[in-house]
Amino acid sequence: MAEGAPGKPREDGIAKGGHLEYYGPVLLKGERIGTIYVRSDYSQLRDWTAAYAWTFAGVVALMALLALVLSSLLQKPFSAPLVELAEIARQVSEKKDYSLRARKHGGDETGLLVEKFNEMLAQIQARDEALEEARNQLEQRVKERTRDLEEANKELESFSYSVAHDLRAPLRSIHGFSQVLLEDYSGSLDDTGKGYLDRVCGATRRMGHLLDDMLNLSRVTRSALRPTQVDMRPVAAEIFGDLQQQQPGRKVELVMAAPLPAFGDPGLIRIVLDNLLGNAWKFTGKRGDARIEFGQAQIDGDHAFFVRDNGAGFDMAHATKLFSVFHRLHRESEFPGTGVGLATVQRIVLRHGGKIWAESAVGQGATFYFTFARQENPS
């Protein structure tokens, strides 16, 4: 002991403080005869412990480094195929390209996974191709059918057009030569004979109107729609003026809202108004206080226009046939007509995406409502 024995004995036991001290009794037959004092400096022990700790830390660090190096070395063979697989999956899902395949690197579990993945892709590819083909076939078939239908429709239209058109020529001859007979040979014909010729002329005139109306109807379907903003009020006023000019003797009151803006093809809108106002004019022919109203109203949420008259009206039981071609609700002798006008009007309204309907009662006038779906800037 470098420091020698302590001067004063302490209590028995272990004391600490930079070093280890031990005091213990020395007994002889139960009687203390002395004290043993051991003092040990443990700085060496501390140095050892420190040395061990550093060694341990060094080993751990080395191991970690080794693990890092090892794992980075091992990553390539183990994770590279998985990364590649993930990349292929991403590409497949992004490009919808089922012809892509993952590369197989070995026969281990990863290799098996890649193989199964590729098999799955092949199946999807096969289904995708089958689906695509079916879709193409369907599209092709729809295209063909549409073309066939369009062609048939066009043929039908051009047939009806050329029928109507070509019938005009012989009709002109019939009317023309009947007229010539009446003019040049009236001396050789008695009144009955002239009456028959008059009937021939009347019939050809009616047929002429019929053909004109049929041509109009066909034109309405075939012509291109060029919608624009139209104020119908001046158009209606002009038509009304024409009607008044043709029958100056008639007194008809025209009531109109102002203005009457619509979005549609101006030429076709004119045909609509020509027919509706012409009908109103015609069917009020037997009234002294004829009144025609052209206005607009909100009906069931629709912005509708209407032409109302206080004329002959019709039985609502026949309303469904009102817009069929050649269908008439009045006798020719009562009110002449061809039965094509309202069919034409309906076609025009339908082409504009609108609808048309009528309300009436016999003897109480009629109201025709129509809408144009494609109306813009309604006011």
Add this chain to the structure above:
Amino acid sequence: MTDKTILLVEDNPDDELLTLRALSKSKVTNKVVVVRDGQEALDYLFHQGEYAQSEHALPTLILLDLHLPRIDGHEVLRRIRADPRTRLVSVVILTSSKEQEDLQLGYDQGANSYIQKPVNFSEFVQAVGHLQVYWMVLNEPPPRTPPGA
């Protein structure tokens, strides 16, 4: 009778007869030459074919039907307008058709007027009378230039 001639291009004999009758009803009387198809019309206008030896002046007015055998009315009109000798002559299309395409093409190719033959003969007579007075009397025809000028 003026020396102004109307050339009627019409293949339908009934229409020809009725048109001639309508023309004759007018107060104005003109010489009317009838040709019965497009080729004959061109032969007449350009002094070729059966009209090679014929000595006649250019008509003042051509009444042109559209649906004609051999060469149709549109083609006749095109060739009339394409040739310096005939390009200024007044051509009125007189036809059954009111087809948009016919109207468009007719005016595109320089028709002076387009009239649809009415079925009603009285209206037809009236129409023909009007156009005869307008084109043969009221309208000043373009100055005659010698061929090749």
